[in-house]
Amino acid sequence: MYASRLQWASSPALGAGLETSSSSCSKPSFANFPGGGSVNSSNTRGLFLIKAMDMEASRTVNLNGHAGNSDKNGSLLSSIGNSTNIQWHHGSGKSTVACALSGSLYRRGKLAYVLDGDNVRHGLNRDLSFKAEDREVAKLFADAGVICIASLISPYRRDRDACRALLPAGDFIEVFMDIPLHVCEARDPKGLYKLARAGKIKGFTGIDDPYEVPLNCEIALGHKEENA
Ligand SMILES: Nc1ncnc2c1ncn2[C@@H]1O[C@H](COP(=O)(O)OS(=O)(=O)O)[C@@H](OP(=O)(O)O)[C@H]1O
Numbered sequence: 001m002y003a004s005r006l007q008w009a010s011s012p013a014l015g016a017g018l019e020t021s022s023s024s025c026s027k028p029s030f031a032n033f034p035g036g037g038s039v040n041s042s043n044t045r046g047l048f049l050i051k052a053m054d055m056e057a058s059r060t061v062n063l064n065g066h067a068g069n070s071d072k073n074g075s076l077l078s079s080i081g082n083s084t085n086i087q088w089h090h091g092s093g094k095s096t097v098a099c100a101l102s103g104s105l106y107r108r109g110k111l112a113y114v115l116d117g118d119n120v121r122h123g124l125n126r127d128l129s130f131k132a133e134d135r136e137v138a139k140l141f142a143d144a145g146v147i148c149i150a151s152l153i154s155p156y157r158r159d160r161d162a163c164r165a166l167l168p169a170g171d172f173i174e175v176f177m178d179i180p181l182h183v184c185e186a187r188d189p190k191g192l193y194k195l196a197r198a199g200k201i202k203g204f205t206g207i208d209d210p211y212e213v214p215l216n217c218e219i220a221l222g223h224k225e226e227n228a
Pocket residue numbers: 089090091116117118129130151152153154155190192201202203204205
């Protein structure tokens with residue numbers, strides 16, 4: 001089902017080396033987890049993501065923004081834009097992983113931008129959803145040579161596939177946060193599950209709206225129960 005399956009354990013020791021200075025990270029609190037879990041550039045999970053993201057230096061971006069095998073001296077950036085879509089329920093850790101990935105890329109001199117449900121909705125366009133307009137934004141970033149890390153619930157397979165189809169083969173990486181709903185709900189960082197359970201928010205993903213599990217994502221991040 002998945003190209004790679006990784007465990008995403010909660011570990012109090014992992015916070016220390018996190019890069020928090022990424023300009024595109026809108027949630028600076030990601031280094032501190034109430035549950036004790038964290039991510040770190042030196043742990044294998046983080047490294048695996050970077051390996052999946054890292055592009056060959058020979059593939060560059062021309063000044064006109066189109067990807068190609070151009071002469072490196074004539075290129076604007078030493079990385080080619082691609083798009084990573086980190087998906088699953090609210091509270092699963094999408095933003096946390098997105099920020100860590102962005103920080104790791106930053107340290108490697110790669111230009112990345114996190115498109116988060118929050119910054120997209122409040123900053124760019126409050127009407128955006130994971131529909132055509134969103135995908136176009138991700139593609140614009142990729143065209144400009146920026147690695148776009150989309151941290152969005154993106155519940156529908158059809159929409160994710162449409163996004164994949166916009167980019168050259170291999171440039172769209174689906175990361176599935178395979179975290180049990182009860183774990184997401186227990187975290188409830190904004191109290192939204194509680195409101196959804198009480199019927200005060202309608203159509204909440206995982207409660208009264210569906211999520212279509214990916215059939216062919218590149219990476220799945222699993223969850224290790226505290227007492228497992
Ligand atoms: N009905 C409903 N269902 C799920 N989530 C909701 C809903 N209404 C608002 N929110 C808040 O919006 C965030 C999800 O936005 P996304 O852009 O990631 O969602 S989607 O891809 O368009 O489905 C999500 O937060 P994050 O998952 O932390 O980004 C919620 O805070």
